[in-house]
Amino acid sequence: MSGFLVNASLISLLTLIAILALRLHRLFAVVMLSGAFSLVAATLFVVLDAVDVAFTEAAVGAGISSILALATLSLVPAEEKPHSIAFVPAFLALATAAMLAIAVTDLPAFGDVNAPIHNHVAPEFIKGSADDIGIPNVVTSVLASYRGYDTLGETVVIFTAAIAVLLVLGGYTRPHRRKEKRRKNGEDKDAR
């Protein structure tokens, strides 16, 4: 019961933050609220016994994401155009929520020890972590050893993203734009 109260209050806080972020027009406040959302989410992850996920979320979700968003805000307008409630998207979201809720009723109960997810490979990993790898933190041994190739794939994704950002914002794709600007300025001067 206490677990229910803690989780429910944390998720209510998250809902409040999310609704505020949805309604505010000043994007600086929206970005800060998104950082707060990540920090509260990290707290929820600690309650759910996922400590590694919690500190990654706090460092990457609240830290790096906010920095990226703030860097973007320094280059684009920080005010959103006013808007009203959009009914078609609201209906779509409600319909999706209804479908997900129906699907979720088929899941085993929250925290159930006998759920299928806990009875196949997970016990092997918990047992093997000490014997095979010798690292007490099971998440680390699965991440770096049992599923090492997944982590290698992850670094490939990050590398690809870094290349994409460089291509989009880097100088190589822009010389024609600079020339265009110079031409325009030149024309303006001629007109005067």
Added chain:
Amino acid sequence: MTSLAGQWNYFLVIALMMIGFYAVIARGNMVKKMVGLTIFQTSVFMLYISMGKVTNGTAPILTGADIADGAQTLYANPLPHVLILTAIVVGVATTAVGYALIIRVYESYGTIEDDDLIKMIEAEEEDEDKIGEAPSA
């Protein structure tokens, strides 16, 4: 129906997820769309982490006693945790690409509201059509 009460955590997380989903599809401002996407994404992480939770369990870090005589303590399932660790990092990488594209769109069109952007692109296309028609007429 007894199981319905057991899944309360999932229902709460779905409500949160849909706020993010609504922000992504309903809001025209691109920065707000990205924030909505972050909220959506983090809620999906919560759904996965909830599945790994074991009642009366603890974080999957072996205590010294267990290393000596096998797993006796009840641990949370480490697999969803590993999956979501990867997903968080990949999520930030894709977010970075999204913000880079927003900056580029603003440089090219001077707006980050998608309805204004659609109007500008349609106007541009009409201009191109006119230029195309002119010599033949």
